Amino acid sequence: MPVNSFENYPMSWRPKLKRGKKALYLTIAKQLEDDIKEGIVLPGTKLPPQRELADFLDVNVSTISKAFKQCELKGLLTATIGSGTFVSYDATTNSYIMPRNNDFELIEMASILPDLNSSQEIVEKLKQISLEPDVGNLFTYGKPDGALWQREAAVEIIKEAGYKTTENKILFSNGGQNALTAILSGVFKSGDKIGVDPLTYPGMKTTAKMLGIQLVPISQQNGEMSKEGILYACQQEGIKGLYIIPDYQNPTTHIMSNECRKMIAEVAEEKDLIVIEDSIYSFLLEEPRKSVASYAPDNVIYIYSLSKTVAPGLRLGYIVSPLKYKKDLFNALYNMNITVSPFMLEIASRMIVSKSIYKLMDRHRASTRERNALVEKYLGEYNIIGDENCIFKWFILPEKFDALEFENLAYKKGVRIYSANKFIVGKEKPVNAVRLAVTSTSSIEELEKGLIILKQLLESESIYNIY
């Protein structure tokens, strides 16, 4: 029996337990999960200390601890020794990256899709290849490391993105997301911790969760990881690596300073961290920045992808791996059956060698700027972050709006966007912002329609009346 009376005691969560035949800790976990999903306990809530709950329910602390652990694995909670247990801010957001919905006409400004305005350079290579005598061979099995000249072509384009490397470190994958999955499963193992920005790419969150890898938010200074933050995470959390997006960080659009790049390289070498440098958006920059990998080539696994800058249909990603991890990555890629299509690899490699790929990229940039001008026209008066070459925007909402509610509201009006909650790692309250994908709508007219809808929402004085 509980010794104290809790009747007049404020507890953020008061589970009503009906002891069934299921295990106690599972019943508690289930109850908590339901209560979070139902909105009875809200994101950000600090739960009562485990000992207090244990006392209240008249069970052992460890039983509560085990129940909480269950929920934490599902991403519903974040617990910190000393501070307590908090309901995650992304507990109620769906972790799926949902596809475009065909049932009802939605304007897609949530998922980041590249600009698709043209692909004549691809078609040109396709025609050329299709007339050659040994095309048939391009429909056999691929290998994660392709052919020598293809690796050399990869070296060439990666140099243009800001990293000078050598062909013996190149591997191919089916796009950036698959590269990330291969790295996390081939080089890291379940239980490892990786430091990330406090707001980061949701695909990283999903993959890490799937593989049992924990993400640790690194504290920032000037919108990028701070040295103290990284060192702290090394010492306190024992992180094994870092995941960074130096060019146009997702979702904040932040471009990492050169000082920070050097700092990360130095710390990585000193603490022997494995840095995953995701250069997925590097080619949006007109002038490339020097990659972190350039400063610490033996500690950085570098990912480059053509999906966002050339054509998603090529499904082509590049990994530059320090030699010591190459074998593990090779096996992971092979084992996951994500070897690349020899045909697609051939097309891309030839476009690089003939330099026609750069023409295509330039056209994409021009189109992106055109779309961004439209964003500026409609939402220019608001606090919108991201330069004219970036294919997404980080929109700090006026105070009267709550990001999650704004996302839902926009959805009801037919525009899909993502609120900051989707990107959160850790227990901090997110900034009140949403991400807008600029190039994802199928036409520029559709983008304009979307922007008008958002503007109207922003101007409606009393959004809560709409509910």
Place this chain on the structure above:
Amino acid sequence: MPVNSFENYPMSWRPKLKRGKKALYLTIAKQLEDDIKEGIVLPGTKLPPQRELADFLDVNVSTISKAFKQCELKGLLTATIGSGTFVSYDATTNSYIMPRNNDFELIEMASILPDLNSSQEIVEKLKQISLEPDVGNLFTYGKPDGALWQREAAVEIIKEAGYKTTENKILFSNGGQNALTAILSGVFKSGDKIGVDPLTYPGMKTTAKMLGIQLVPISQQNGEMSKEGILYACQQEGIKGLYIIPDYQNPTTHIMSNECRKMIAEVAEEKDLIVIEDSIYSFLLEEPRKSVASYAPDNVIYIYSLSKTVAPGLRLGYIVSPLKYKKDLFNALYNMNITVSPFMLEIASRMIVSKSIYKLMDRHRASTRERNALVEKYLGEYNIIGDENCIFKWFILPEKFDALEFENLAYKKGVRIYSANKFIVGKEKPVNAVRLAVTSTSSIEELEKGLIILKQLLESESIYNIY
């Protein structure tokens, strides 16, 4: 202190524990893992009962149990209540599906690769498509359910494989292996159990392990699952589904009888099991058999793939899903980023519509028969299972050979094959057999070289002298 003296007591494993600062159960697990890898404890060994070990080491039973669980998760052990704990027969086989090794000339007869003799029909479609005005659109993002006419083409070819279905149930994936991954992660969840043949496709084992799904071997009769076996597994293990390969079961080459197909369909409906029917080799058959899915369309998720019968480079798989699972599968596919290349889908769909795909398949069949004739010529006197259209053979070795040793021996002589251990589920001692892939060598001459090497090995009277 242990009460009894164990000095004169035979124990199959006598761990020497040096209590370090690591957790006890982890130390024990590590020790056991090392001893298995070192060959100190052999596959098939029955370990001492947990209580006995606990007594011996003077720790609690649960500590041993936890240590064993660790090893079981790694696939090193199989524990059964009542019978004891056994070292897995595949504990020492590498779980990676290793790629062809370029360093040293190996004859590939382990992985099953399709015949690659020609692909003129693919090239033909490729040329045609490349000349059309809107080719460029084929390099955009794909969707897991493609376009209507492509789904209809899928229906068409699947009908030829033995299952008449409708377009609204079709989804596309990057080949059969990815389809399987999507099904296991989208429809099943960690902890679920699936019944399989006692010897099954290693990719299923790997994927299931990765996703925390347990495979339960179903007892057989006449080389196929028995009704009693399935019912038993339902009742005792609470299996949620079955995984079957009715046409040319991998690795036994068994073609499931029509009675068994009907039986599985009936039991699935009665017990509400989700059957995964993998028809990956169905098109090797000249006359299709009626699929299990035909008998129980609402309980069977059907997988069909072009990788083994048309061209691996197309990387194209089809899933026919009952409507109730379609949404989950759609999401899983999308979320895993394994949407199919619109370009490859276009090529394949046109080949189906124009029926040229059948010509290509016929040529593959002819080439397979030619290769199989060679196998018959060299190894005909032995007990080799599998008909002339099957692209692999199940070779029951003469008694004096041990399959695992034979595999290693062949490897040393330059031929890669897989022993039965690779396919085992559960703790039964495997039959003494190896699988030979017939169409995987790059040329028929190379196949002949491989067969000669194997024949020589088989004829060497005293294989143990070679070591």
Place this chain on the structure above:
DNA sequence: AAATTTGTCTATTTACATTTC
């Protein structure tokens, strides 16, 4: 058919590590 063997699961005790105040 009943008793025994054997593995598994849960709640607990206890010691511990980190953060906060």
Place this chain on the structure above:
DNA sequence: GGAAATGTAAATAGACAAATT
């Protein structure tokens, strides 16, 4: 900077369930 607050992990006891004899 030390005490208190708070979450975590290991080892255990004991009840339980399935398989064997």
